Amino acid sequence: MKTKQLLLLFGIVALIQLAIPASMIWDNQQTIEKGTAYKFKTAPVDPNNPFVGKYIALQYTLESFPSKDSTWESGDPVYIYLTKDPNGFAAIKKAVKSKDKNSTDDFVVAKVNYAFDGNVHFLFPFNTYYMEESKAYDAEVAYREQVRDTISYPTYALVHVKDGNAVLSDVIIKNIPIKEYVRKK
């Protein structure tokens, strides 16, 4: 191949290499800016990704919903339609197998964990919150301690939702972001 053609080809490849990370940013940034913010109450749980860094693993109190359907299989997608409860926390309106085209409610796509006793249990895709490595352990400990307090100061995750895309932007403990909470401690 001639240099010119090679260079042209590389130009295209380089653009793709830039475009894919950029589109990751675009989708998520749009969700944060224009999506609706939901507060997901968390429930009690020093993992690390070798390339991305340390994170705290989050679980939610909302991870099951009554369902008469007995054909749920582990790993299947489940469309969770959201609403807000009187205290302003996220609540589930319905959990269905496929996208409801008539609904204008926000939804996220979770993965079925298992179905048992008339309930479908699932895992939300926003279960990872990356932290600075020196703070991740303290954050995990603080999170575990505080997460039991579900009445006076519920710990929650702030999740932005738009068109099925969900971006976790913060974890709040005692009404302050976890990063600051750890710093103050």
Added chain:
Amino acid sequence: MSSKIVKELPKLVDAQIISPETAKAIEHYYRNSPDTKSNSLLTIFGVLGAILIGLGIILIFAHNWDDFPKTAKVILAFLPLVICQFFIGYTLVKQKSTVWKEVTGTFLFFAIGATIALISQIYNIPGNLGSFLLTWILLSVPVLYILNSNSLALLHLIFATYYGVEAGYGKSDYPWLYLFLIVLFLPHYYQLCKQHPKGNITSVFHWLLPFSITIMLGAFFSGTSRLGFLIYISLFGLFFNIGKLSFFEEQRFIKNGYLILGVLGTSILSIILSSKWFWLEFYRSNHSNTSDLVLLLSLQLTTLILIVRYFQKNKKDIRQVNGFQVLFLVFNLIFLLGMTNNLIGMILTNIVVLLMGALLIKNGSQQSDFTILNYGLVVIAVLIICRFFDTNISFVIRGLLFIAVGVGFFYANYILLQKTKNNRS
């Protein structure tokens, strides 16, 4: 060095020192011939340096600098990528040497990883390592072919295996995309085999590709399959027969990864299969499904085609067959008989391993090859050591067996040494 000479060619043509045809011939020679030794050393250390720096940058990013504002982080994410892309563009325009191509290519590979890692961090994209690796590999494949870079091919193969392990083991689905990634690597491998059949880097791939497949095969059948061991023995049979192809047989022994992995894999598995544990616990309690059988048959069919072609091409008599070429067929029979009675399976496997060792010793002494002879002795010794632990033979007999094998080692080597001395004189 070579790129400097190539650059000087137009001047020499203008000055009518050499003809345009000679200039073209010289350029062709330098473009296609392997670089000089110093150049390949520079390439190796350059690439190693680039890998270390690249991984270092990823690790520094992984610290998670949460004091930085989001915009700064986003700019930081793209910075290494854009710099590397610029340098690759420069390498292409200036037609830089192989060293440049390999080093900038390696840098770009890790820059891509760093970019997507940092964006995952900024937006808390869940830590699914499999999909992260897949995006990374797919974004860097085209550069492998644009630069024709061996280091990128090497990284591709290693990371594809890493992806396969992440996506395949402990999951319910088979990692089909791993196969796709291997297919993406094959044109480069084919080109290398054609252009540099004896090259060192080519032989690195002769080792790495079968090694990667060995690691990943287990993800393509159920973990409790009773056929699992047979599937692996068939794979090693296939490797051995690939290693027997004239292209690989012409290579130096150590460069023939297929042949060596085939022999080692077959012998290790045969010894495992000769154990009480396999026949009385594993084989009895496990079952297999149709997809395992399909995998087994397709591996064996491919191997049989290779064997038939081998004998047709080399015009050899079927009696000259090497035991390792067809051992998987023998194990088919043993597995079938083992279904009726586990004990028969166990006894037959032990006989097969013993015969394997004996044949290796015989071949080694006939060909005056110490490696083959001692390998045969090692096989028998390991077999006896294993039986030492799982049978109830009396201590005296076990002791005598060990002494016999030890004496056998000395005697066989001594005889062979005498034979080679006599041959020389």
